[in-house]
Amino acid sequence: MVFSFFKKQPQKMPERPAARPRAPAVHLPEVKRPVAPVEEVEPLAEPLPDLEFTNSDIGGSGGTVGKAAGSGAPPLKPLMADDDFDIDGFERDFTESSVMAIDVGQDIDPLQADVEQVVVLFANNQDGAARALLENFIRSYPGIEGLRFWQLLFDLLQVSNDREAFDKLGVEFAQACETSPPTWRELHPETISVPPGSKLFTLQGVLTSECLKPLAELNDALQLKQMAVIDCGKLIGCDDEVAGQFADLLSRARRSGLSVTLERPEAFLGRLNDRLQVGQASHLPSWLLLLELLQRHGTQEQFEERAVDYAVTFEHSPPSWEASAGTPRKSVVQPSRKDDAHFLSGELKNCRFEDLIAVIDEHELPVIDFSGVRRMDFFSAGQLVNRLAPYKAAGRDIIIRSPNHLVAELMAVVGLNKQARIIVPRS
Structure with missing residues (x-):
């Protein structure tokens, strides 16, 4: 058996807190809320006078607001007002201003x-x-x-x-x-004089196989041994078929001694010469036309240079230079006849067009010719609108003739097309 050498501690009883005596209850005295003394109101000796209200202008000197009749109280201080304020001016400045009149385009082309x-x-x-x-x-x-x-x-x-x-x-x-382009215009149109017994032929635009009528008429005239004058000033170009027929007609006329004169061929000749390149074995009829034109309107040096190019390109002998081809006839230019229109010319800058008053008053249907005008600035365009507007309002018709497209578009921008009839030449 195992015995414990330590003695077991006895359990102690928990101590209870000592009892304490209660404090005696204290009864406080009741405190009442103080009541303010009521003063007796003495009745007035006389009743208050009736108040009389009058209309008055704010800030004016015609009266006061809420002034008691017969009282000696000082008048109330008027409200602050803007002495420059004017309702009529307000309406004029804001409802009729240019800002309020702006027309904002929602769908602009x-x-x-x-x-x-x-x-x-x-x-x-x-x-x-x-x-x-x-x-x-x-x-x-x-x-x-x-x-x-x-x-x-x-x-x-x-x-x-x-x-x-x-x-x-x-x-x-x-x-x-796919249509003919415009032609170069002269500021002073020229009229080519045609010798007696000669017939004038005009070639213009780009000639193709679908428009051979001018060459057919030229062929008929040559068969009748009739002298011909061919105006090439408006000729832009031609295809190979037309070039071949044109070259053949000119060559036959030259060999037969028939009088065929080319007028203003320089531009067409230059374009044809630039188009034909050495080493490109194509456009043979156009090459023949180029050499024929150089026979008539080029120098021998120019002809021989292009003849060598022709030989290198097509590997056969070119036509030979013929001194009898002669020099081209100098065209006799006559000034075109002018009508009674009022002609303007040059660049119109800062113009007021005072001279138009007499012109418009003198003619029943005034015509203002712009064919010689190169440019017009915005100020001049606006002045022209102001000058013509009274006549339009009075029922007068005015014609503006032959402005270039740049000037005509400017006229439309400033609204001149509403004051006059603008006739743009066909391109």
Whole structure:
């Protein structure tokens, strides 16, 4: 057995807290809320007078607001007012101002916006920027859709007197729009005199196999031994079939001694010469036409140089130079007959058109000719609108004739087309 050597501790009883006596209850006395003494109101000896209200202008001197009749109280201080305020002026300045009259276009035609952009640049004498935009727009608006941009670019080149670029653009236009391009215009139209017994033939545009009538008429005249004058000033180009027939007619006439005179062939000759390249064995009829034209309107050196190119390209002998081909006849130019229109010319800048008053009053149907005008700025266009508006309001008709497309588009921008009838020449 195992015994514990440690004695078990006895359990102690828990101690209870000692009892403490309770404190006696204390009764506090009741405190009453103090009541304010009521003062007796003495009645007034006399009743208050009746109040009389009168209308008065705020800030005026005609009276006061809420003034008691017969009282000696000082008048109330008037409200602060703007002495310059005028309701009539307010309505006039704000309801009839130019700001309130702005017409915001919600659906603006992008093509029209581009046209106006070009016209503004040109009117401000920024031809380079206008030309760059037009060269971009004729490609952005392909074909007939961009016809207005083509017309503007042609007239810009005309105004810039860039005949070479104008002629090259004509070829590009014919290919893109499949129609004849505009022709170069002279500021002073010229009339070619035709000798007695001769017949005048005019070749213009781009001649193809579908328009052989002029050459057929020329062939009939040569068979009748009739002298002929051929105006090539408006001729842009031709295909190989037309070139072959034209070259054959000129060659036969030259060998037969018939009088066939070419007038203003220089531009067409230059374009034809640039188009034919050495080493490209094509366009044989056009080569023959080139050599025939050089026989008549070129030097012997120019002819022989291109004859060598012809031999290298087609590997056979070219036609020979014939001194008897002679020099071209100098055309006799007569000024065109002018009518009773009022002619304007040059660049119109800061013009007020005072001289138009007498012109319009003198004629029943005044005609203002713009064929000689190269450019018109915005100020002049606005002044022209102001000058013609009273006549339009009075029922008068006025014709503006032959502005170029750049000037005509500017007239439309400023609203001149509502004051006069604008006739643009056909391209």
